Amino acid sequence: MTDQQQIAAKIWDPTLYDNTAQYILYYGEDVIKWLAPKKGENIIDLGCGTGHLTAKIAESGANVTGVDNSGAMLQEAKKQYPEIPFIQADATNFHLDEPVEAVFSNAALHWMTEPQGVISSVSKALKPGGRFIGEMGAKENIATIIAAINMAFVEIGQEPMPAVFPWYFPSLAEYATLLEENGFTVEQMAQFQRPTALNNGPEGLKSWMRNFADPLLDTLSEEEREFVLERTITYAEPALVDDDTWFADYVRLRFVAVKDK
Template sequence: MPSGQFWKTELYDNKLGFVSEYGKEVVELLSPAPGEKILDVGCGTGDLAYDISKTGATVIGMDFSAEMIEKARVKYPTIHFFTGNAEQFQLDETFDAVFSNAALHWMKNAKQVVENVWNVLNSGGRFVAEFGGKGNVNRIVKATTDVLDEDYAIDAEKLNPWFFPCISEYSHLLEQQGFRVTYAVLFDRPTKMEDGEEGLSHWLSGFANQFFANVSEEDKKLLYAKIAARVRNDLFHDDTWYVDYVRIRVKAIKP
């Protein structure tokens, strides 16, 4: 994940818990087995690593955020977690599977990530992941970039931290590396936020703070309100915000 993203672990766990809840479907696709050794890339505060460990697999969790890793260690002291960059990491050990949920879209050097995953997998090992795909949060990104441009003359496109590929682009990266892609799907998943009117502000504060790095806390509230006004007709229904998520889910095998 990019160094400019600051993670608020309490907000992440208490208001953005949908990340781990939806990730349970990806754990099902992973289908971990007792005795397997699995690396969780972008493990966050460790909830899914813990779910995987309950199957009898041995899990190691890695995340770029020291704050996330610190919280994960407190929550799940029996699991090994470490701070690491998926775009650069090298390990002395290998794994039966690499798992990742809601993390790969933070890594713009996707080709290097795929290579690093390949290098730590055993022959026959699998890579199972879900992350933002083409079109993910399009409405929110457009509203954010427009508001920042109008109010601050900021070119927010340059601040965009995300990589949202289409299926063909990401499958090509995997196949180019040597993986055999056995499953790949792109799907819309409008995602319900908690706390009614405050839901979008929680999302922007938790996931999009790189866009607002040079904005005061007072001005952030004003900007959040302006962004909300622009997307309200599309994303606010039944007194609840629904973020316009589009996800890629993949499974690939190292021969």
């Protein structure tokens, strides 16, 4: 099992994910517009999670297959969308019988901490001229949340950043270079701030941390975890609350790249 699979097995709770991260589906529908799926195309949804965006892509008439490395998330996806094929595989090492016209990925590539391997696998999966469309966390994504967690860790005598950092947040230039070095032409790319509202006030940020920051917290005792959650709220509040609404300070990277012919 790779490091990616170990992280996935530890943190992904499909019920928590679907209940607290509805905004991923909402914003992901805009990324599908960049994909512009066509009837009859063969498309991979890489890091498909519980399959909601996979199903949205399928509504276009495209033949879409979901790929994810979390068995728990795929079990829920198969239950909700039994008509769609789903495959459990690591993004750095997935194989298809035939190459496809497009690979799509939303809110997943930043969990894949070996980007060279991921892009290489995507290239192998695509036909010449095939499209790679994605959105992910970019450089400075959740910087305020990370800083607040770090300050809380210092208070309990931990290093400011634990050894396991579960995310890969590249700059636009860094990711564009990786794509070009692996035989892609970048047709569109944008890096932008997207503050994302969280439901239920400070409890919304706690749910976000339980859902997405578990690798940073799972070495702590229950008492330490609760302390870190509470102190993170305190440190983050001045920057992340606007008109009584809590926000996650997201910075996103969105792109369309085409495999060279």
